[in-house]
Amino acid sequence: MEKRNISFSPPDISELEISEVTEALRSGWITTGPRTKLLERRLAAFIETGRTDIDCEIKENIAKYSHRVVCLESATSAEELNFRILGVGPGDEVIVPAYTYTASASAAIHCGAKVVFVDTVKPDGANDTHAPEMNYQKLAEAINERTKAIVAVDIGGVVCDYDKVFEAVQSRKACFVPMEDHSDGLRDINSRIQSEIGRAAIVADSAHSLGAWRNVGGRRLNCGQIADFTSYSFHAVKNFTTAEGGASTWLPLSKVTNDEIYKYYQLLSLHGQNKDAMEKTTLGAWEYDIIGSWYKCNMTDITASIGLGQLERYLDMLKRRSEIVEKYDKICDELGLKHLMHHTRDMQSSNHLYLVRVPGITSKQRTRIIEKMAEEGIVCNVHYKPLPMMTAYKNMGWDIRDFPNAYGYFENLISLPLHTRLSEEDVAYISDILKKIILREYCDRTWK
Secondary structure: OOOOOOOOOOOOOOHHHHHHHHHHHHHHHOOOOOOHHHHHHHHHHHHHOOOOOOOOOOOOHHHHHHOOEEOOOOOOHHHHHHHHHHOOOOEEEEEEEEEOHHHHHHEEEEEEEEEEOOOOOOOOOOOOOOOOEEOHHHHHOOOOOOOEEEEEEEEOOOOOOOHHHHHHHHOOOOHOOOOOOOOOHHHHHHHHHHHHHHOOEEEEEOOOOOOOOOEEOOOOEOOOOOOOOEEEOOOOOOOOOOOOOEEEOOOOOOOOHHHHHHHHHHHHHHHOOOOHHHOOOOOOOOOOOOOOOOOEOOHHHHHHHHHHHHHHHHHHHHHHHHHHHHHHHHHHHOOOOOOOOOOEEOOEEOOOOEEOOOOOHHHHHHHHHHHHHHHHHEEOOOOOOHHHHHHHHOOOOOOHOOOOHEEEEEEEEEEEOOOOOOOOOHHHHHHEEEEHHHHHHEEEEEEE
C-alpha cells in the first residue's frame, strides 16, 4: 500500500463557510450581532426538530426560537455560565465522572465549588454502548445536601444513560437544599431555578454530541432536550465548528422565563453590561450600566458565520461520520477489538470519536501501537486520560488508585481518526494498517 498522511481531526471547511465569513467581514459588523443571534435561533430549531432547513429569519420563527440558546466563545464558558445561572458557588459540590476532559470539572472549580469524582461503571464501560459512563450507584451515594449539580458527559457523541442519571438524582431528592437568596437579580434567578428544579441539577457536557439523541423516559429526545442545562463545543476539532466557540441551552421552566435566563447569560458573558453592542448603536442609546463585575466570553459574528455555513451541511456531515463508523466497526469486530457502540436501539450518536480498546494490553503497549500507526502516516490519539491522573487534580488530593475502572478503560484505549475529510481510500488504508499492526504485534491475546 502506498503510504498516506492522515490527520487526526482537521476541520471540514467548505466554500460555503468562507462565503459566510466574507459576507460578515463586508457587512461592517464583526462582533456579536445579527449573525450570532441567527445562529442561536437556528441551533434552537435544530435541537427541537433535528432539521436544518427551518427559516429562522421570518417573524414567527424569530419569536419561537429566540432566547432558547446562547452562543459563547467556548464550551468551557458555556458550562461555567450554566453553573453560574444555577447559582453553584463556594460550599457547593458538583459530581463529575472521573473519565472526562478537564473542562467538565474546571468550570465548576472556577465557580468556587468542590468537584467530587465518580468512577467508571466498569473497565469495559456500559453494557450497551461500551462508553465510560459513571457508576450510577456510586453517583447516588455521592449526592448529599451540598450537591448542587451532576455533570453527565456524552463521550465521543454517545449519549449517556440519562434514565439512570435521573433515577440516581431523584433517589436523593430529599436531601437537596435550594438556595434562598433574593438580594440581587442574579441570586434571585439562582434561587428561583433551584427551587423549581427541586433537586441537584443535571448539567450535560454535550461537547461531542450535537445532533445525537436517546430514548429517555420512553421518549426520543434530542441532545439538548434532556438535561436541565446543556453545553456544546464548537472547537476546531468538533463535528460542528466555529473555530472556537460553544453554546448553552436549557429546559423551559414555569416560574423563570427563557427571556430572564437569556438576559443573565448576556450579562454574565459581557462584563455585566446591560446593553450589547447592537443596542448601543441605536440613536441616542449610548448610555449603559454595569450590573455585575462579570466576564467576557461572547461569540462574534465572524465565528457565528462559520457556524451558519456548517449548519447548512451538518446532516450530511453526520451521515458521512456514520458511514465511517460502520466500516471501523466491521474491522474492529473482525479483530476482536472493543469499541464504542455509536448506534443502539435506544440511542443514536453524533459519531464524534472512534474509541478502540485492545483487550489485555498495557499503557506502554498501547503507545507502541500508536507509534506504529504514526510510522504509517496515521495520527491517533487517546480520549481521555482520567482526571485523577492529572497534576492539577492530584494536587487537590485525588488518586487514580481510587478509580480502578476509569484507569482500566484508559489503559488500552486508542482513538482512530474520524472526520468528514476522510476519503473511502483513507478509511480503507486506516483499517488495513490497523489490522496489519494488530495481527503483527498482538496475537492470541498475548504480546510477543
